Structure formats: structure tokens, C-alpha cells
Amino acid sequence: MSNPMKFTISREVLESCLLGAQEAHPRELLFLLAGSKGKEIILADRLYLAPLAQSNEASVSFNDFNLPIAMGIVGTFHSHPTGPAIPSRADLRMFSQKGACHLIAAYPYNRADVRCFDSKGKEISFAVV
Ligand SMILES: [Zn+2]
Numbered sequence: 169m170s171n172p173m174k175f176t177i178s179r180e181v182l183e184s185c186l187l188g189a190q191e192a193h194p195r196e197l198l199f200l201l202a203g204s205k206g207k208e209i210i211l212a213d214r215l216y217l218a219p220l221a222q223s224n225e226a227s228v229s230f231n232d233f234n235l236p237i238a239m240g241i242v243g244t245f246h247s248h249p250t251g252p253a254i255p256s257r258a259d260l261r262m263f264s265q266k267g268a269c270h271l272i273a274a275y276p277y278n279r280a281d282v283r284c285f286d287s288k289g290k291e292i293s294f295a296v297v
Contacts, residue, residue, distance in 0.1 A: 175269040175284055175294040178213040182296055185215065189247035189277040198246040202239050210242050210269055243269035253283040260289045
């Protein structure tokens with residue numbers, strides 16, 4: 169028996185993500201979210217621009233072989249300049265490899281346009297702290 173993880177993100181980090189998405193528009197933007205992971209709660213309170221990110225409207229990916237594990241990556245944030253905030257097949261592949269919680273923001277990138285998914289692509293709730 170395990171309760172679902174509760175994902176929390178600091179207001180500052182979420183606002184930085186949404187601003188970044190607005191500035192990158194109409195290109196897609198990917199950030200790595202870092203922070204701390206407890207037994208039941210994940211807190212994302214830092215973000216990194218994904219190194220060597222390549223993106224187009226259909227998929228987003230990055231080269232991470234230089235990424236230190238010590239960065240404390242807990243998930244990702246990326247934008248969907250077109251279409252709804254639903255994970256693509258490429259997204260699901262990335263989700264399964266990059267941390268526990270994944271935010272997708274659809275245009276126009278307001279708080280209400282953000283949805284959160286677990287590593288299997290199931291939608292989960294999240295809280296801004
Ligand atoms: Zn996507």
C-alpha cells in the first residue's frame with residue numbers, strides 16, 4: 169500500500185517556469201526541477217535549464233550524459249506551445265527517466281494551464297507553496 173506522492177513546487181519556481189515558457193513561445197521550453205524528495209512529499213524549489221535542449225512542437229528531449237545526479241532532479245517542466253497539456257509519447261519516455269513529477273504548461277501559460285503527471289503519465293495534483 170502506498171499513498172500517491174504529493175508534489176509541491178515553490179511559487180517562485182513555478183512563476184519562473186511560466187515566464188520562461190512565455191519568453192520562449194512559440195518554441196517549446198524544458199526546465200529540470202530540483203529540490204528534495206521525502207517519503208511522501210516532493211518539493212521542487214530550484215530549476216535548471218536543460219543542457220543542450222532540443223525541441224520542436226512534437227517532442228522535447230535533451231542530452232543529459234553530463235548531468236550530475238547530485239543536482240537533485242525531482243522532475244521536469246515543459247511547455248506545449250500548441251495543443252493541450254497532455255503528454256506526448258516522447259514526453260512519456262522522458263517522464264519515465266527524469267524524476268517523479270512532470271509539469272506541462274499549455275499556452276498561454278497561466279497557472280490554470282499547468283498540469284502535473286507522474287513518471288507513468290498519470291495526472292496527479294500538485295500544490296504551490
Ligand atoms: Zn510535451
